[in-house]
Each structure stands twice: as C-alpha cells, then as structure tokens.
Amino acid sequence: MALDTRTDRRPSFAGLLWRSTVGKKTAMAVSGIVMLLYLVVHMLGNLKIFFGAADFDAYAAWLRTIGEPFLHHEWFLWIARVVLLAAVVVHAVAAYQLSRRDIAARPTKYARPSPRPRPRRRPSYATRTMRWGGVILGLFLVWHILDLTTLTVNPRAEAGHPYANVVATFSTWYGNTVYVVAMLALGLHIRHGFWSAAQTLGAGRPGRDRTLKTLANTLAAALTLGFLAVPVSVLTGVVS
Numbered sequence: 001m002a003l004d005t006r007t008d009r010r011p012s013f014a015g016l017l018w019r020s021t022v023g024k025k026t027a028m029a030v031s032g033i034v035m036l037l038y039l040v041v042h043m044l045g046n047l048k049i050f051f052g053a054a055d056f057d058a059y060a061a062w063l064r065t066i067g068e069p070f071l072h073h074e075w076f077l078w079i080a081r082v083v084l085l086a087a088v089v090v091h092a093v094a095a096y097q098l099s100r101r102d103i104a105a106r107p108t109k110y111a112r113p114s115p116r117p118r119p120r121r122r123p124s125y126a127t128r129t130m131r132w133g134g135v136i137l138g139l140f141l142v143w144h145i146l147d148l149t150t151l152t153v154n155p156r157a158e159a160g161h162p163y164a165n166v167v168a169t170f171s172t173w174y175g176n177t178v179y180v181v182a183m184l185a186l187g188l189h190i191r192h193g194f195w196s197a198a199q200t201l202g203a204g205r206p207g208r209d210r211t212l213k214t215l216a217n218t219l220a221a222a223l224t225l226g227f228l229a230v231p232v233s234v235l236t237g238v239v240s
Helices: 013-019 021-051 053-063 075-105 125-148 162-169 173-200 209-236
Strands: none
Touching: 013 021, 021 053, 021 075, 021 173, 021 209, 053 162, 075 125, 125 162, 125 173, 162 209, 173 209
C-alpha cells in the first residue's frame, strides 16, 4: 500500500495578503502611487518641448544614458519600463478581481416575492468612473506605445527625432482626440484613485480629509492640464 508522502503547505504571507480584499486594495494603492510618481516625472519631461527641438531631443537622448557607465546604454529606461509594467499589471489585476468580488457580493433578487426585497446595489459614480477610466487608459497605453515609442501608427514619424514625432502626432485630428480623451480620463482616475489610496494606506483622518481631497483635486488638475498643454500648443501653432 503506497503511503501519501505529501504534506500540507501553508500559504505564504504574501499569498494570504494577495487573496484578501485588504491586500488587493493595498496592492492597488502602492502600484497606483508608483504610476503617479512616474506620471509627474513624465509630464515635467514633456513640458521641455516648449524650450525647442534641440532641448527636447537632447532630453530624450539623455534618458537613454542615465546610470552610465554603471548601467549600459538604455538599461535605466528598460528597468523603469519593467517596474512600470509590473505596477500596471498588479493594478489592473487587483482592480478586476476586486470588481468581481464586489459583483458577487451584491444582493440578488429572491426566487419568490418577499414582503421587503433587498434592493440591488448599483455601482457608485466613482466606481464606474474608475472602472471605465481604467479601460480607456489601458487602451491608450497601447496606442501611446505604438504612436511615440515604436512609431507604428505615426505615419510621419522618424526614429531619433522625438520633437518632430510629437508635433507629427498632434498635427492629426485623431492623435489629438485620442490623447485628450485619455488625459481627461486620467484626471478623473487620479482624483478618485488618490483619495482611495490614501484611505487604504491609513492616511485618511477626519481632520485630514479636506486636505487630502484638495491635494487629489490639485494633482488631477495639474497633471491633466500639464499633459494637455502639449497637444493644445501644437494645435494652436505655439509648438511647431
């Protein structure tokens, strides 16, 4: 008779944390902060376009040399891309799984009429905004990479000329439309997401709520306006 030599393995702390609702919300909050920091740096870099083609192209070239000679050429960029991709994946997966849990937890209609049936809970405005805003931003991320990184969907793009490529993409109606819609979605996402992350990480307090809301609104407005400044300037001829 064969003996069962298998032993029960206890799940790791990280596994238990990920399976819990609190763990998934924490993962969303931390990954969201990582992406927010990236967005702030990215927006500030984008604004260098107002200093002219030479400065903007030099900035783009400098990004590929960060860390040299300790790091090889473009290693820093690839490290940043991997970290950002990991943050996006964790954020998206946690959001999806939390959404499924929320749907599963909603009361359903009784099979037989009840004197006082429990009403079906509908997603809040913030929940719907975050959900669809996330979908829009995910699709935009793919477009943005194909547009200004691989230059696949930018017909007038030329490798090694980032300033000219930005001007080329925002000289088209569809390039502006995609970007404007995505940045408006980003602003709403940051506005609700920053507040939620603060509550999840324990920063929310009755005396801090007004400050946190003001900070969330300020960050959302600053990033939205900062990112939109580039396509608007190209469209109006300020940047050409």
